[in-house]
Amino acid sequence: MSTKAYMALFALAISAFAIGTTEFVIVGLLPTGAHDLNIPVTKAGTLISGYAIALAIGTPIITALTGRIPKKGFLLILMTLFTIGNALSAISPSYEILMLSRVITAITHGVFFAIAAVVATNLVPEDKRGTAISIMFTGLTVATIVGVPLGTYVGQHLGWRTTFIVVVTLGIIGLISNILAVSKVKNQSHPPTFRDIGELIKNRRILLALFMTALGFGGTFAIFTYLTPILENISGYSSGSISLLLLIYGIAVAIGNLFGGKMANEHPVKALRWIFLVQSIVLLLQIWLLPSKSLSILSILLLGLLAFTMSPGVQAYIVTLSEKLVPSAKDIASALNISAFNIGIAVGSLLGGWAVDHLTYLDTAWIGAIMVALACLLAILNYKLDKKQKLF
Secondary structure (H helix, E strand, C coil): CCHHHHHHHHHHHHHHHHHHHHHHHHHHHHHHHHHHHCCCHHHHHHHHHHHHHHHHHHHHHHHHHCCCCCHHHHHHHHHHHHHHHHHHHHHCCCHHHHHHHHHHHHHHHHHHHHHHHHHHHHCCCHHHHHHHHHHHHHHHHHHHHHHHHHHHHHHHHHCHHHHHHHHHHHHHHHHHHHHHHCCCCCCCCCCCCHHHHHHHHHCHHHHHHHHHHHHHHHHHHHHHCCHHHHHHHCCCCCHHHHHHHHHHHHHHHHHHHHHHHHHCCCCHHHHHHHHHHHHHHHHHHHHHHCCCCCHHHHHHHHHHHHHCCCHHHHHHHHHHHHHHHCHHHHHHHHHHHHHHHHHHHHHHHHHHHHHHHHCCCCHHHHHHHHHHHHHHHHHHHHHHHHHHHCCC
8 A cells, every 4th residue: 555545544543533432432431421410321321322323324314415525525524523513512411412412423423434434445456445444443443442441531530521522622633634634535426326225225235244234243332332330340340440441452452453454355254254253252251251350351352352353344345245236336335334333333232231221231241142143144144145146
């Protein structure tokens, strides 16, 4: 890859860092935010599932409506709206206003990643797409290393509203980086439309890929949404230790993401079969690992390594698959996959919340394991169909 391409990908990664921080930092702020707003922690958990639902619904619709807007200019508009949404979060006087601000940032988040993924793949040769997307997604993983622990620490010591002020600053930095480093990208000759959404949803192969994404990512969030109270109430850690534990988790996530990017370069779904299999086993093991304070460190490392390993693969796969099956709808396919990510997050976090309310914290582990095991079966099916149809 050229230096110019690396610089553009780095700029996109900076924006992804800001976006990842605002999406995931709420996990570390659930107890303090719930206390401040005088709501149950499970209701505070809907700030995660609500964010995901808004993103899932809004992303493909907004992408279809804005297909004629130049991609660089649109990325700048999205980062501006993202920053405004987080400013609203910082001053929200109630749960309802905070949820509204999360909806605004969620939609800008989803569309940004949908467009940025296409931009990233256009910057590099076809056999480097997995690597390019993993570099962009590195912003998300670094957010789990630095943004989430730092945001959690700031929120616990200076108040959760201060965390969102920090995210506003990150959004401004991301906006400036995109202005300076991302070149203008030529729009498709036939911009995406609502009809493209229908064409994609009617395509069985595209649907299988989207369900695979949703189940694979959702399995992670069944347990990750409630990781902070699990570490406090099950593993026995103090609230002051959570930032350090999330830092360890984030470092593992970054390693897993880059590894997943390299695995995705050749045939993404071929590698995903094994990634999902290992991830489902790791999730199931949490039932026995997390109750032990010493073994819970191993839990955090394993959960982190597998959390985002699938991300470059599923995104590269859907873009490549749509090019072969519905060429005019590449942008929409990317948007739908971002939606699938977040439908998975919503379902996973809601099922995790159900387990917390009616079973135990540890029951989130087997729920996540089942979801990822189903994603593994879909990866196997997709791989067999690809070979049969000679798509790769």
